[in-house]
Amino acid sequence: MKKNFENNLDALRHTASHILAQSVKRLYPDTKLGIGPAIEDGFYYDFFRKEPFTPDDIKKITDEMKKIIKEDLKIERIECEKNKAAEIIKDEPLKLEILSEIPDEKVSFYKQGEFIDLCAGPHVSSTGQVKHFKLMNISSAYWKGNENRETLQRIYGVCFTTAEELKEYLKNLEEAKKRDHRILGPAIGLFSLHPEYGPGLVYWHPKGGITRKVIEDFWKDTHLERGYQIVYTPHIADISLWEKSGHLSFYKENMYPPMNIEDGISYQLKPMNCPFHILIYQSTLHSYREFPIRWAELGTVYRYEKDGVLHGVLRVRGFTQDDAHIFCRPDQIETEVVDVLDLVMYFLSSFGFSEYEIFLSTRPDKFVGTVENWEKATKALENALIKKNLQYQIDPGEGVFYGPKIDIKIKDCLKRTWQCSTIQVDFNIPERFGIKYVNQDNKFERPILIHRAIMGSLERFFGILIEHYSGNFPVWLSPVQVKILTIADRFIPYAEEVLICCKKNKIRAEIDASQESLNKKIRFAENEKIPIIAVIGEKEQLSNTVAVRLHKKGMVGVFLVEELIEKIKSIDNARKIEIDI
RNA sequence: GCUGCUGUGGCUCAGGGGUAGAGCACGUCCUUGGUAAGGACGGGGUCAUGGGUUCGAUUCCCAUCAGCAGCUCCA
Numbered sequence: 001m002k003k004n005f006e007n008n009l010d011a012l013r014h015t016a017s018h019i020l021a022q023s024v025k026r027l028y029p030d031t032k033l034g035i036g037p038a039i040e041d042g043f044y045y046d047f048f049r050k051e052p053f054t055p056d057d058i059k060k061i062t063d064e065m066k067k068i069i070k071e072d073l074k075i076e077r078i079e080c081e082k083n084k085a086a087e088i089i090k091d092e093p094l095k096l097e098i099l100s101e102i103p104d105e106k107v108s109f110y111k112q113g114e115f116i117d118l119c120a121g122p123h124v125s126s127t128g129q130v131k132h133f134k135l136m137n138i139s140s141a142y143w144k145g146n147e148n149r150e151t152l153q154r155i156y157g158v159c160f161t162t163a164e165e166l167k168e169y170l171k172n173l174e175e176a177k178k179r180d181h182r183i184l185g186p187a188i189g190l191f192s193l194h195p196e197y198g199p200g201l202v203y204w205h206p207k208g209g210i211t212r213k214v215i216e217d218f219w220k221d222t223h224l225e226r227g228y229q230i231v232y233t234p235h236i237a238d239i240s241l242w243e244k245s246g247h248l249s250f251y252k253e254n255m256y257p258p259m260n261i262e263d264g265i266s267y268q269l270k271p272m273n274c275p276f277h278i279l280i281y282q283s284t285l286h287s288y289r290e291f292p293i294r295w296a297e298l299g300t301v302y303r304y305e306k307d308g309v310l311h312g313v314l315r316v317r318g319f320t321q322d323d324a325h326i327f328c329r330p331d332q333i334e335t336e337v338v339d340v341l342d343l344v345m346y347f348l349s350s351f352g353f354s355e356y357e358i359f360l361s362t363r364p365d366k367f368v369g370t371v372e373n374w375e376k377a378t379k380a381l382e383n384a385l386i387k388k389n390l391q392y393q394i395d396p397g398e399g400v401f402y403g404p405k406i407d408i409k410i411k412d413c414l415k416r417t418w419q420c421s422t423i424q425v426d427f428n429i430p431e432r433f434g435i436k437y438v439n440q441d442n443k444f445e446r447p448i449l450i451h452r453a454i455m456g457s458l459e460r461f462f463g464i465l466i467e468h469y470s471g472n473f474p475v476w477l478s479p480v481q482v483k484i485l486t487i488a489d490r491f492i493p494y495a496e497e498v499l500i501c502c503k504k505n506k507i508r509a510e511i512d513a514s515q516e517s518l519n520k521k522i523r524f525a526e527n528e529k530i531p532i533i534a535v536i537g538e539k540e541q542l543s544n545t546v547a548v549r550l551h552k553k554g555m556v557g558v559f560l561v562e563e564l565i566e567k568i569k570s571i572d573n574a575r576k577i578e579i580d581i
Numbered sequence: 582g583c584u585g586c587u588g589u590g591g592c593u594c595a596g597g598g599g600u601a602g603a604g605c606a607c608g609u610c611c612u613u614g615g616u617a618a619g620g621a622c623g624g625g626g627u628c629a630u631g632g633g634u635u636c637g638a639u640u641c642c643c644a645u646c647a648g649c650a651g652c653u654c655c656a
Contacts, residue, residue, distance in 0.1 A: 052585055139651030140584030146653090151584060154651075182649095187592080195647050196629080254655085301656090306582050307647090309654060321656070419656070456656040488613040515613080523617040537615055549616060 008124070009161060013038035015075065015123045016065075016130045016159040017045045022115035023064035024155075027057075033117065034094050034143060034152045041169060042133070042158035046141055048094060053138050053153055061155070062135050072128030073113040077121060079106050089118055094143065094150075132166040133159040176414055181466035182312035188471050188528055190462075190479070191313060200310040200317030202459050207479035210508065212458060214477055216298060218350070218575075219322055219454075226343055228294040228324060233276035235300060239266040245275040246432055250401070254303045273299035274426075274451060277325045278433045286437040291447070292332050296324035298458070312463055319457040326450040327437075333377060333448055337384035337406070337423055340452050344421045345388075347454050348410055351465060352474065352577045355411035358390055361398035368402055369427030377425040377448070378404040402428035412468040420456040420464070425449070471529045472551060476575045481568060482509040483525040484546070487518055487537035494541040498534065498561055505565050507572070509534075526551060531579055532568065548581060556581050 017036035024031050024047055034046030047053075053061075080088075082099065085107045089095040095118050099107065110119045112127055124130070135157045143149040160166045185191050190208035193201070204212055220230060239258050242248040247255065251271060258266035270276070277295050286293070300320045309315055326336050348356075360381055363374045381404055385392050392406070399405055403425035409417040426449045429435075436444040455461035465477070475481050482502055484495045495511045502509035512521045518535065525533050534546035545558050559567070559581075567581050 055586085137650055138585065141652045142583075151652090153584070156651080199647070303655090306654070308582065308652085310648095315655070319656070422656075453656070460656055485616090486613095487615055490613080517612090517614055517619055518616065519614085520618050521616095526617055533616080535616065539615090547615080555616065 010038045011122045011124050012130060012161065013043040013159045014119075014121070015127065016133050016157060017043035018075075018110065018112060018115065018117055018119070018123065019065050019068050019127055019130055020061065020135070020155060020157060021045045021047075021117060022068055022112065023061045025115060026064055027060055032094055033092050034141075034154075035098070036117075041160075042136070042156065044154050044156045046143070046152040046154045048143075048150055048152050053155065058135050058138065058155070065133070065135075068113070068127050069130050070128070071113065072126050074126050075110055075112045075123050077123075078109040078111055078116075080109065081105065082107060085109070085118065088116060092118075130159060132161070132163050133157050134166065134170070172414060176416075176467075179414075179467045179470045180312075181314070181463040184471045185313065185463070185466055190466065193312070198317070199307060200305060200315070202313050202316055202318065208462065210479045211473065211477050212462065215455075215458065215461075219298070219347070220296075222343070222347060223294075223296045223324070226339065227292075228296040231277065231280060231295045231297050233273060233280070233297060233299060234270075235302075236267045236269055237276070239268045241275050241279075242268050244432060245278075245429060247271065247275070254305065256302055256304050269302045270299075271301050271303045273297055273301065273321060273323045274325060274429055274449075275433075278429060278435060278449075281327060281435055282433065286327070286447075288329060288437055288439050288445075291437070292326050292328035292336055294324060294326045296322075299323045313459040314463040316457075316459050319459045321457055322453050322455045322461075324452050326452065327435075327447045328450070329445075330373075330376060330380075330448050333380035333425065333450065334383050334387075336450060337381055338387050340423050340450070341384060341388045341390065341406075344408060344423075344454050348408075348421070350575050351477075352468065353410040353412070356390075357409040357411070357417055358385065358392035359395045359398070359407045359409070360385065360392050361395040361400075361405050361407065363404065364397045364399050364401060366401050367399070368431070373427060374404060377427075381406050381423070381425070400424060402426045410464070412464060414467075418460075418464050420461060421452070421454050422456065423450065423452045426451055472531070473529070474575070474577045475531050475568065475571045475579055476573075478529075478531050479508065480510050480528070480530050481507055481572070482532045482534055482564075483528070483530045484509060484511045484534045484536060485518060485521045485525065486511070486513070487535065489513075489515070491536045491538075491541055495536050498536065498546060501561055501565060505569055507565060507568050522549070532564075532581070534564065550579055550581065553579075 014037065017038065021033055021036055028049060030049065032048040034048060036043065036045030082105060085099055086096060088109065089099065099118060107118060108120060109116050110121055110123050135155060137156050139154050139156070141152050141154040143152055158166065158169055160169065188207065189205050191205055192203045194203060223230065239248070255271050256269045258268045260266050280295065298320050300318065302318045305315060305317050310317070328336055362378055367374065385406065405422055405424035407419055408421035409419045411417050430446050430449050435447060437447050439445045465473070484498055486492055486495050492513055499509050499511055512525065514521065522533060529551060531551045533549040535549060536546055540546050540558070545560050546564060547555065547558050548564060549555050571579060
């Protein structure tokens with residue numbers, strides 16, 4: 001039943017894309033057609049046309065689409081032989097290209113009014129059924145996603161069965177815009193970017209800094225509890241290290257150019273931490289008895305990302321990975337991965353992320369290592385997922401060339417997915433560096449290397465957190481947990497006593513001592529998204545209390561200072577997502 | 582990197598071929614207020630950068646840089 005509905009919706013969206021193409025052809029007959037599928041939430045159509053579509057054109061195209069919908073043209077499916085099909089689309093070079101790639105003898109067209117398009121379908125039966133759509137934006141797209149081919153103009157639209165769904169969708173977009181970490185982050189003093197001095201490089205302000213410290217402390221404590229050891233490694237190394245690791249050949253386009261120190265000596269800013277951990281490993285001889293060795297590092301790396309892909313703190317050029325490398329025997333992969341999965345779930349759920357999408361990527365066409373090892377490792381990853389009772393999807397052939405991997409995407413409160421965690425087996429690096437251990441028989445053997453990250457990057461994870469919480473962090477992550485407001489200046493000494501009590505108990509508190517009205521101070525504290533506001537006046541001073549107001553919830557009552565502190569401490573220590581006082 | 586759009590005080594934005602304007606923020610003063618903006622005054626901009634057109638450019642044109650929406654890629 002549900003599936004059927006989805007198919008109908010896809011057909012509807014697909015038809016909307018044909019209406020778009022028809023409209024464009026009516027208004028700009030010289031435009032050549034690319035492809036126009038239904039996608040999540042809507043549709044797009046790619047066009048080849050020299051002149052760019054302007055926002056004004058989009059208006060005209062929309063109006064024409066509405067006309068086509070009003071005309072309620074019947075949509076018919078026409079099947080014909082390939083040679084006849086070529087005749088029909090002789091003026092559409094891109095369509096002809098598609099036609100030539102279809103192996104079947106017969107192909108299908110869909111026709112509505114004067115418009116006909118090579119298309120497998122399905123479609124709804126008439127154009128009048130498309131009622132609730134909106135053209136969203138224009139972008140460029142390469143023909144067949146190939147950057148060496150023609151650049152096409154892609155017009156995106158959204159389309160739903162009901163007006164409510166469309167409205168809901170647009171409202172969600174608005175909501176997402178309001179949560180945009182690029183606006184919110186700087187607005188509430190978390191971070192800034194200074195693109196004129198280097199795009200994609202993040203400056204953590206004191207408020208962002210304290211939240212980062214909380215995250216880092218939690219991360220380190222958790223890792224130490226779970227048998228990891230913390231290491232620190234340099235940010236640069238002689239270029240020969242990167243030749244040895246292979247990064248200079250397979251990762252070069254993402255690396256900053258080397259720094260020339262003197263003739264024949266170049267240093268390279270690190271895009272990854274693994275070679276450094278390998279060097280630590282190689283600095284002593286290892287026995288199978290030591291395994292598994294788990295080394296974790298919050299390692300800051302630099303990658304020269306293409307400028308068009310940079311996005312706030314979500315996609316940057318300098319970032320800190322919550323990296324770890326596990327050295328183990330082949331037979332330990334499964335249990336290690338089970339532990340990593342357990343750690344990932346524990347860690348992410350502490351931040352309020354409890355919905356995941358998990359992907360197991362298998363061997364690609366180009367790979368290093370043996371098929372047998374790949375299969376064993378892949379099986380170990382899969383077994384681990386099964387043991388943890390996790391739902392996953394297999395991404396065939398999507399593994400990295402050096403080994404199979406598990407990727408975990410988290411879902412935020414707007415149901416958007418973000419890839420954070422990754423667990424990757426690596427057959428390449430151990431080989432390239434020739435790392436080894438001594439087995440039970442006193443023979444050398446090659447260990448398995450597992451790379452893994454939970455947050456992926458602190459910058460990116462922080463950006464996701466900002467959007468997920470819309471800046472309203474849970475108490476344990478909030479840069480300022482309590483804002484102390486006085487009704488009049490003469491209560492500032494008492495406010496300072498309260499502040500000292502908070503600090504003694506490691507509660508992050510601030511006093512707003514500005515000469516503003518209480519209303520204004522509350523407004524500012526609310527806009528700063530501080531979870532707890534403590535108001536102090538005559539009554540509170542006399543009774544050693546504070547009047548407590550929760551962010552967005554308003555007054556909750558008057559509490560003894562120690563009482564409030566105890567409550568905050570317990571919320572903080574339990575890393576509670578919701579405040580309840 | 583590609584296509585399009587954009588670039589005006591810290592922020593949001595208005596303006597426009599004759600050397601710039603609002604709100605917020607900031608500063609000073611008055612006000613000492615009980616749960617989302619008390620009041621007055623004031624400082625602050627080479628209008629992204631570099632060329633060109635022009636008597637004259639922040640405004641028009643070109644290039645560069647950066648941002649935005651996507652494409653491709655990715656933590």
